[in-house]
Amino acid sequence: MNKNYLSNPRHIAVLGMFSALSLVVVILSESIPKVEGFLSYEPKDAIIVISGLLFGPLSSVIISFLVSFIEMVTFSSTGPIGFLMNVISTCAFALPPALMYRKSRTKKSAVIGLVLGVLFMTVAMLLWNYIITPFYMHVDRATVTKMLIPVFLPFNLTKGGINAGLNMLLYKPVVTALRSSGLVSSTGSETDTPKFSVGFFIISLAVLITFVLAFLALIGVLG
Numbered sequence: 001m002n003k004n005y006l007s008n009p010r011h012i013a014v015l016g017m018f019s020a021l022s023l024v025v026v027i028l029s030e031s032i033p034k035v036e037g038f039l040s041y042e043p044k045d046a047i048i049v050i051s052g053l054l055f056g057p058l059s060s061v062i063i064s065f066l067v068s069f070i071e072m073v074t075f076s077s078t079g080p081i082g083f084l085m086n087v088i089s090t091c092a093f094a095l096p097p098a099l100m101y102r103k104s105r106t107k108k109s110a111v112i113g114l115v116l117g118v119l120f121m122t123v124a125m126l127l128w129n130y131i132i133t134p135f136y137m138h139v140d141r142a143t144v145t146k147m148l149i150p151v152f153l154p155f156n157l158t159k160g161g162i163n164a165g166l167n168m169l170l171y172k173p174v175v176t177a178l179r180s181s182g183l184v185s186s187t188g189s190e191t192d193t194p195k196f197s198v199g200f201f202i203i204s205l206a207v208l209i210t211f212v213l214a215f216l217a218l219i220g221v222l223g
Helices: 009-031 044-055 057-073 079-103 107-137 141-180 198-218
Strands: none
Touching (some): 044 057, 079 141, 141 198
């Protein structure tokens, strides 16, 4: 990707579109039940990852900051703490696949990056919840420590798994649509052009369904 992509009006328009779409899904996800009454699932990370795969890691960071800031100053009740946690969570998830895909623009690299993103985000949020949550919930650190494995660990793994599954399913049709519209140019590289694979589609769908069921279990829908 050209290092001057931010000066390209078409690319700026696409980044603006990704930012707006991310904000819309944040608003819509407000209706999704929260785990333990305060842990929210937001599918915006899946959109931000696609931006990172297309334009590089910096675009993921920019959109993460922008969307989280707008959320903080408009409808969010979590203030600066929520802003900080949103940015850390999204960047931890989105940067590994963007970096891996920038190094080697293949489906394998993207999938490995997504797996690393899920793991990195989960570990990062365990650490930051341990540090920040006592101030947010006004409880002692020992209480938060007891929540790390039974609450924060499965929540973040599940959240990351859902978003990874969404990315695996959505990247090809989104990129194809953007290239067809002329908003994103093709490099002409076979490895950079996503190919449809029935097997990969089935695996992606299975990943998504598995983690959606896990999330439903976390919120008590599956008993």
